[in-house]
Each structure stands twice: as structure tokens, then as C-alpha cells.
Amino acid sequence: MPSRRYFAFLRAINVGGRVVKMSTLKKTFEDLKLAEVETFIASGNVIFTSPAEAAKLETKIEKGLEQVLGYPVVTFLRTTEEIAGVAERDPFGTRVPPDGRIYVAFLRHAPPASARRKVAALATPSDKFAVQGRELYWLCTVPSMQSIISGGILEKVLGQPATLRNVNTVRRLALKYSCT
Secondary structure (H helix, E strand, O other), X not given: OOOEEEEEEEOOOOEOOEOOOHHHHHHHHHHOOOEEEEEOOOOOEXXXXXXXXXXXXXXXXXXXXXXXXXXXXXXXXXXXXXXXXXXXXXXXOOOXXXXXXXXXXXXXXXXXXXXXXXXXXXXXXXXXXXXXXXXXXXXXXXXXXXXXOOHHXXXXXXXXXXXXXXXXXXXXXXXXXXXX
16 A cells, blocks of 8 residues: 555643643654654644554554553544645635634544534634535634633543644644645
């Protein structure tokens, strides 16, 4: 089976006092026999190639990272095609205010309808949500620290772990790796 490029989005890297050097992440992925490993900004984004299937790789990476770092690191993998879709999607069709941001929450599974309804109920004048497959998009029109929403709240409502990235980071990844 030919190798394909994967994008790993790691939860709880360089937040909450857990500081991990990108060189440590790169070496860990290389020690797991993954190829062409690169990191992208210091927030737990690792790009690599492998012929293995995503679900097996997520488990392998999570075990490897826990062994090296001493705590669990939930891992979300996406392919080049999936990153292109995330980068191109404009779920809100609106201009983002200067203090606002669009975040993407990467999920392991597409949330069921009941979870999507709960997320929709979180909407406020400054927070809007859209779910597309295994991604949740959050338009926050105020600085995120002023919002009542957080990653933890979203995980609780979704009933599964997630990791958030600014959509601009995803778009930069897509551009750098010719996904679009």
C-alpha cells in the first residue's frame, strides 16, 4: 500500500503547563517508524507519511506519546484531502470581525444528531457553531477569553474529546502542503 500524508492534531500540547518541544514530537514520530515527519508551529501539529490506516496510526501515536510524555495525548488524524476540505469550507458565509476568530474542533467521530442539537443550543450573539462531518466550526466574534464557550464545554456537550485550531492555521497547513 502506498504511503499517504497525514496531519496529526494533538490535544493538550503546549497548553495548561504541559510544554513539549517540537523536536521531541518529531523524534517520537520518527521512532514510531513514521516518515517525512515535520512539525508546524508549537501547538501539536505534526505532518508525516505512512502506508498504515488512520485508526491504527492514531492508537500507535497515542501509545507512543504517552510512553514518552507520561500522560495521554488524544490524536486526531486527517488526510491531505480532508485538510483541503476543512481549509476551503466557509460554514458561516460571513465576514469575521477584527477581534473574532473561526476555530475548528477536530473530532474522532462525527457527532450524533443529539450532540449537534446541544452544540446548536450553545449559540449566543457572539458564538455560532456548524458541524460538518468530524469537524465542528466555532465562530467567536469576540476575543475567545470573553466568550462563555471553551474547548472543555464543547467536549462535554459533544460527548467526545476534541482539539481546537484556528482555521487560519489549518489554511496555512493546506497551502504549505498543497492541499488546496
